[in-house]
Amino acid sequence: MKKKKSIFLRKLKNNSMSIISVLSTIIGIFFLAWIITVVFKTGFSSFNWSFFTQATKPYGIPDGGIANAILGTLFITFGAAAIGIPPGLLGGIYLSEFGRNSRLGDMIRFSSNVMMGIPSIIVGLFVYTLLVYTTKTFSGFAGSVALAIIMFPVIVRTTEDMLSMVPNQLRESALALGTPRWKTTFSIVFRSAKTGLITGILLSLARVSGETAPLLFTALWSDSWPFNFFTQPTANLTVTITEYATNSPFDEMHAKAWGAALLITIAILCLNITCRTLFKEAKK
Amino acid sequence: MNKICGSPKIKRWKKQGLSDRIFKLSALLSALLVIFLMAGFFLQLLWCSIPALKTFGLRFIYSTEWDPVNNVYGAASAIYGTIITTAIAMLIAVPLSFVIALFLVELANPFISRIMGQAIDLLAAIPSIIFGMWGLFVLVPIMQNYVQPFLADTLHLGILPFFDGPQMGFGFLTAGIVLALMILPFISAVMRDVFRMVPQVVKESAYGTGATTWEVTFDVTMKYGMQGLLGAVFLGLGRAIGETMAVLFIIGNTPKISASLFESGTTISATLANNFAEAGGLFKSVLFELGLILLIISFLVQVAAQYWLNRVRKKAGGGL
Structure with a gap:
């Protein structure tokens, strides 16, 4: 038998743990709120007309905006979506429709969970060897491929989760009418899981749009407009932030980096909040 | 069919x-x-990385040399920096996330818990470069002017080798703190989900025998969800090990090993991001080998994380 502890000590321990946990939550929230406030406060002051309309200027010229980087980030992100979404959806279909209880399905599921945790810088190196080294030029397209590879396992897993929620009776009734499997999947299962799928895709977009490390090895950055997407280094927000924040002594450039940081934060928060509301409505 | x-x-x-x-x-x-x-x-x-493997062999992993002029490289300083910053981050973030998850699931009223829970989920989505910028422009000056003098001089911890060194704000300690803040919302969110998965009946029966909240958490919830908590810790660990941007700005990027946490150093990912553009030939191959080492480490960490999380998922039948 264990020795009986006094009720006073037990209650003391319990209360002190409660206090510690409330305090830590406050500390945690405080720091994170601090970061967000700094980004909003500092970033907002650099927002003005030319910030959104002009291209970045070469090193040391204080005026100019980041419009080319905004456009470049949009190109790269949508390129990534175009490359990454179709195989992601198909992979998710395989896991939920064909590989639900098979050993291969389990293995792929496990691998995609592992792949989601592989550092993004590794993906950058990988795409560098595939596309930059072979074509001898950094390009926005290579950046898109890198981001698509990061998105891919995320979409596979969310698609699978969303499709698994669709009741089997729906599939069975469609198949009983003689509908082919692919038609059942795309027009019956997909339709009832629509919101969930959109949520998953948006979340994966939010996740890659703040990535920096893979772009350092693929898209790099430039001061020009991103119209040579396939053959030239392409301007983008995150690498511009890196350049302006670390390699520049000028306050104007730091301010622009904060502005770009705020822009990305707002975009990602909006995407996430949209997803949450969408998903909640779908659940109702 | x-x-x-x-x-x-x-x-x-x-x-x-x-x-x-x-x-x-x-x-x-x-x-x-x-x-x-x-x-x-x-x-x-x-x-x-074959050229680098051929030139340096196994010595690469423990050699501290880093001399681009004579083309002699060793990975020890980068590996050391990665381990130290990750360790600091985990030491801060894991206990904090544990009690935050505890607060969200067991203590807070449902309304506060929901609001805070959503806030934490949103914060987990903030890109790491934001944390890096905040670290560089806000935390580094604070560390330099207040925290490091306080630790070294006011508390007289300067006699320990860990807190003895230049008070510049940059270095292992600052990078570790920024990493901790970055993975904090992430680990809390996963731990909260693990806590939630413990069946209510199990907790209620413990309460029924007269256990306090802390006893239920420590002896019942934690034991029940141990594998899930381990999985959460390893997921956070995986993020911290491979993180580039949050560390790159703050670590100082000098390839050396020093006991002092105030000294600047480097990590594997920071070395890669910092040197890749100028590197050529053997140097580039060396960087690829560093990447390979990082890949192997994070692969093992992720496999461990998924193994534990899978066991909890099976036990709870889905979710997470």
């Missing part, structure tokens, strides 16, 4: 069978892409 035969329109069946076969095959190939890509990471990085 495919074995339903005997239809009068056999031809149509066959045609459908073909389109379905194509459908299934393309789905299978897309799913297999996951495995191909994983294998591709390893093979490509291995292939590109």
Whole structure:
């Protein structure tokens, strides 16, 4: 038998743990709120007309905006979506429709969970060897491929989760009418899981749009407009932030980096909040 | 499904069978892409690091030399920096996330818990470069002017080798703190989900015997969800090890090993990001080998994390 502890000590321990946990939550929230406030406060002051309309200027010229980087980030992100979404959806279909209880399905599921945790810088190196080294030029397209590879396992897993929620009776009734499997999947299962799928895709977009490390090895950055997407280094927000924040002594450039940081934060928060509301409505 | 035969329109069946076969095959190939890509990471990085492997062999891992002029490299300083910053981050973030998850699930009223929970989920989505910038422009000056003098001089911890060194704000300690803040919302969110998975009945029966909240958490919830908590810790660990941008700005980027946490150093990912653009020939191959080391470490960490999380998932039947 264990020795009986006094009720006073037990209650003391319990209360002190409660206090510690409330305090830590406050500390945690405080720091994170601090970061967000700094980004909003500092970033907002650099927002003005030319910030959104002009291209970045070469090193040391204080005026100019980041419009080319905004456009470049949009190109790269949508390129990534175009490359990454179709195989992601198909992979998710395989896991939920064909590989639900098979050993291969389990293995792929496990691998995609592992792949989601592989550092993004590794993906950058990988795409560098595939596309930059072979074509001898950094390009926005290579950046898109890198981001698509990061998105891919995320979409596979969310698609699978969303499709698994669709009741089997729906599939069975469609198949009983003689509908082919692919038609059942795309027009019956997909339709009832629509919101969930959109949520998953948006979340994966939010996740890659703040990535920096893979772009350092693929898209790099430039001061020009991103119209040579396939053959030239392409301007983008995150690498511009890196350049302006670390390699520049000028306050104007730091301010622009904060502005770009705020822009990305707002975009990602909006995407996430949209997803949450969408998903909640779908659940109702 | 495919074995339903005997239809009068056999031809149509066959045609459908073909389109379905194509459908299934393309789905299978897309799913297999996951495995191909994983294998591709390893093979490509291995292939590109062959020159470095041949030149330095196993010595690369423990050699501290880093001399681009004479083309002699060792990974020890980068590995050391990665381990130290990750350790600091985990030491801060794991206990904090544990009690935050505890607060969210067991203590807070449902309304506060929901609001805070959503806030934490949103914060987990903030890109790491934001944390890096905040660290560089806000935390580094604070560390330099207040925290480091306080630790070293006011508390007289300067006699320990860990807190003895230049008070510049940059270095292992600052990078570790920023990493901790970055993974904090992430680990809390996973731990909260693990806490939630513990069946209410199990907790209630413990409360029924007269246990306090802390006793229920420590002896019942934690033991029940141990594997899930381990999984959460390893997920956070995986993030911290491979993180580039949050560390790159703050670590100082000097390839050396020093006991002092105030000294600047480097990590594997920071070395990669910092040197890759100028590197050529053997140097580039060395960087690929560093990448390979990082890949192997994070692969093992992720496999461990997923192994534990999978066991909890099976126990709880889905979710997470």
